[in-house]
Amino acid sequence: MSRYFFHLGRLYSISTAEILSFFNEEDIKTLNEKLAVVEIEKNFTKHEIQNLLDRIGGTIKISKIFAENIEIPDINEKIKEYLIRNYGNNPKIIFGINIINLNPNSGVFMENILKNLKKDLQKEGFSCRYLNKGTKNIEIPIYFKEKLFSDKGTEINIIKNDNKIYLSESQGVQDIxxxxxxxxxxxxxxxxxxxxxxxxxxxxxxxxxxxxxxxxxxxxxxxxxxxxxxxxxxxxxxxxxxxxxxxxxxxxxxxxxxxxxxxxxxxxxxxxxxxxxxxxxxxxxxxxxxxxxxxxxxxxxxxxxxxxxxxxxxxxxxxxxxxxxxxxxxxxxxxxxxxxxxxxxxxxxxxxxxxxxxxxxxxxxxxxxxxxxxxxxxxxxxxxxxxxxxxxxxxxxxxxxxxxxxxxxxxx
CATH class of the missing domain: 3.40.50.150 (Vaccinia Virus protein VP39)
Structure with a gap:
């Protein structure tokens, strides 16, 4: 059983109704105007999720939760462990970070996360590169240009939702x-x-x-x-x-x-x-x-x-x-x-x-x-x-x- 964030479009009620054409109401574990947490029995690949997202009009992104109820001091270590475990065999670990609903000072927080992740990965012998420009979230064209929908790289989301901090990996993004x-x-x-x-x-x-x-x-x-x-x-x-x-x-x-x-x-x-x-x-x-x-x-x-x-x-x-x-x-x-x-x-x-x-x-x-x-x-x-x-x-x-x-x- 896996849990996914469905990142909803502007008209969130319509987005939610469309999600329910694929899942049951009880599969939605939490819901607000921006995000739905959906529990799915099958463990999908990135490719399968992107194919699903390509036929859904009301969802902007789908990301898979890999850690939840995280304390802020533990975020860097959790992301580092995840990147090494899933992308450590690549010649270079390529990643981007998105911060959602974490305010204030998210710019300073982003800068610290990016610098510390790069430093810690290099200290453990991994070549790496982050894709963020300054302290901004990853833009959609970068996601597709860098093929983050494949195993060549990844986009990690740090999300505050219902007063909990989640970490998720983007599995598919709407191709505008x-x-x-x-x-x-x-x-x-x-x-x-x-x-x-x-x-x-x-x-x-x-x-x-x-x-x-x-x-x-x-x-x-x-x-x-x-x-x-x-x-x-x-x-x-x-x-x-x-x-x-x-x-x-x-x-x-x-x-x-x-x-x-x-x-x-x-x-x-x-x-x-x-x-x-x-x-x-x-x-x-x-x-x-x-x-x-x-x-x-x-x-x-x-x-x-x-x-x-x-x-x-x-x-x-x-x-x-x-x-x-x-x-x-x-x-x-x-x-x-x-x-x-x-x-x-x-x-x-x-x-x-x-x-x-x-x-x-x-x-x-x-x-x-x-x-x-x-x-x-x-x-x-x-x-x-x-x-x-x-x-x-x-x-x-x-x-x-x-x-x-x-x-x-x-x-x-």
Whole structure:
């Protein structure tokens, strides 16, 4: 049994919900707004953890705990012993140090740790090099440049969490450059329509397939509002076949270009996809395929907006979107789609979220039910988790006019 820190993203409630698509609530031993301690039965290699992290959108880093409840005077010795034990056979011990939540004077503390570690390792006959610039933590590009995800070097984290000091070794770090590459290098982009971030697409897919390290009966990811194909692209990188459609031929043709590009770029010859131009309300999938598929989609969020709508415009937009979804979800129920993950428009007013009115009632009448991301007992234990007033996840930024409500829906 091993314990890992999952270093959470900005929207920690969404990050936590995604982690729970791989693990059970009881596997999370402690949780706060920055870190989750997860107990995992299997002992993974660095390579396996990096592969896992590459398909998780809401976690920045995963590090493996090797010492906890440490006193500050013992930190240097514990790290030195760990480096010698695990990297002493290398021609040179290459390492970096991160300090998290240790204040004040973390700069002075970092300087002392680096100097003392180097001196003590050299005294015992080991050649070594640390990668920190001054007293700063290791930056992500250095992690990949120095191949700290391999056995050639390592990144050690000194973490204060829940009034205890932990030592952990980074096992995987989110590769920001890869996200940027597939977001900005793809052949078709249309910023005027609003684009789903690749990280959010990953999160939604994970919420949909509820993987627990394997796909449970999910044959296809289906996106009936596919736009330029972000969900389809991320599904392909997870090893999933996909079916996409969009009412706009410009968007569906763009999605085909993007899927062909990502298959070639990442050598995904075994992945199949099908994209066509179709109104989501007339979704066309054979019933056998539908019953083993999960819909993951950025639904229609309304027209592009430069300013927040007034109440009249908001009500008009609400009714239009609700009618669209009434027909769409009716079609999904008719086909036997078992699970749907969808984003709905959300507006912020006076620090409150204005959600799509009437949606939950409509979905229930059609025969679906809304899944809560957390159990009541989990929410009682971690009361800082942020959900909407109807217990859904919200993805937004302070400067956004239209945010996203993430809703997971399943057959009763």
């Amino acid at each position: 450059d890869e996200y940027s590459k597939r977001d900005f290098s793809k052949p078709f982009r249309d910023p005027t329509t609003g684009m789903l971030p690749p990280k959010l697409a990953q999160i939604m897919i994970n919420l949909g397939i509820n993987s627990k390290f394997k796909i449970q009966n999910s044959k296809f990811i289906v996106d009936p509002f596919c736009g330029s194909g972000t969900v389809l692209m991320e599904a392909a990188l997870m090893g999933l076949d996909s079916i996409g459609s969009d009412i706009s031929s410009v968007q569906s043709n763009g999605a085909i270009l993007n899927m062909q590009w990502i298959k070639n770029y990442f050598n995904l010859s075994n992945i199949s996809f099908d994209v066509n131009t179709k109104d989501a309300r007339n979704l066309q999938i054979d019933r056998k395929t539908a019953k083993t598929s999960v819909i993951v989609t950025e639904g229609y969020l309304g027209p592009p907006r430069k300013f927040a709508p007034d109440k009249t415009e908001m009500d008009r937009s609400n009714n239009q979107i609700l009618l669209l979804y009434k027909n769409f979800f009716g079609r999904c129920q008719e086909l036997g789609i078992p699970k749907i993950v969808i984003t709905l428009p959300v507006f912020r007013k006076d620090r409150e979220y204005i959600l799509l009115k009437g949606f939950f009632e409509m979905v229930k009448k059609i025969g679906y039910e809304i899944q809560n991301p957390f159990s009541e007992s989990f929410l009682q234990k971690y009361k800082f988790l942020k959900l909407s007033k109807r217990n859904t996840l919200i993805y937004d930024r302070e400067d956004q006019i239209v945010g996203r409500e993430i809703v997971v829906i399943s057959n009763r």
